[in-house]
Amino acid sequence: xxxxxxxxxxxxxxxxxxxxxxxxxxxxxxxxxxxxxxxxxxxxxxxxxxxxxxxxxxxxxxxxxxxxxxxxxxxxxxxxxxxxxxxxxxxxxxxxxxxxxxxxxxxxxxxxxxxxxxxxxxxxxxxxxxxxxxxxxxxxxxxxxxxxxxxxxxxxxxxxxxxxxxxxxxxxxxxxxxxxxxxxxxxxxxxxxxxxxxxxxxxxxxxxxxxxxxxxxxxxxxxxxxxxxxxxxxxxxxxxxxxxxxxxxxxxxxxxxxxxxxxxxx
Numbered sequence: 635x636x637x638x639x640x641x642x643x644x645x646x647x648x649x650x651x652x653x654x655x656x657x658x659x660x661x662x663x664x665x666x667x668x669x670x671x672x673x674x675x676x677x678x679x680x681x682x683x684x685x686x687x688x689x690x691x692x693x694x695x696x697x698x699x700x701x702x703x704x705x706x707x708x709x710x711x712x713x714x715x716x717x718x719x720x721x722x723x724x725x726x727x728x729x730x731x732x733x734x735x736x737x738x739x740x741x742x743x744x745x746x747x748x749x750x751x752x753x754x755x756x757x758x759x760x761x762x763x764x765x766x767x768x769x770x771x772x773x774x775x776x777x778x779x780x781x782x783x784x785x786x787x788x789x790x791x792x793x794x795x796x797x798x799x800x801x802x803x804x805x806x807x808x809x810x811x812x813x814x815x816x817x818x819x820x821x822x823x824x825x826x827x828x829x830x831x832x833x834x835x836x837x838x839x840x841x842x843x844x845x846x847x848x849x850x851x852x853x854x855x856x857x858x859x860x861x862x863x864x865x866x867x868x869x870x871x872x873x874x875x876x877x878x879x880x881x882x883x884x885x886x887x888x889x890x891x892x893x894x895x896x897x898x899x900x
Contacts, residue, residue, distance in 0.1 A: 679737055687739075740759065762821055853872055
């Protein structure tokens, strides 16, 4: 998997990729280029064997301030409908790529996490925050609808319809405490422990059966639009596939031998 990216930082260490936006002086806004490169990187991740888990980290005390006012918002006001739709589809494709990358994604959120930054955190599988984290889906505050990049579909599933509606209508900030109580954040930790906590969680996941993790992530996404009957059948097929893996046999052998299984992801 490529780590020589141009528009964000990517570090890969023994199967755990840590990515972060790289404009800390401006609270890490997204640009046309970083949107596109992140989309392509996550799309390629599904074919990668050298990354098992991704940590999307903060940088310089903030996660992301969303779309850059000068590099994105300004130019959008001068685009025609075809150009605007090309942009909004591209941003949505980033969320699709995160959801469909086949690898668990952990967002480590510190400070400002708003707009598209909040969407990236929302699209991640797990979220860890500091007490200073502030989440805002502030699209209405710039004259846009709250239905951006899948927010109206995904956010209610995380925190409930009424809470999501409040955040999407008002654009107000959700504190770290609210986020944890409402189920947006899995946990809140002190700032000096944030990245270590995220990497520790990533390593714990990585030590498990990674092919099965891919299947779990796939089912979590696909079952949103299934009936209970369809979901049960899809899970039966997914689990039957996992029962053919070497990791399933390794787990059985380790149990019989009273040992801890050592999964290899196949």
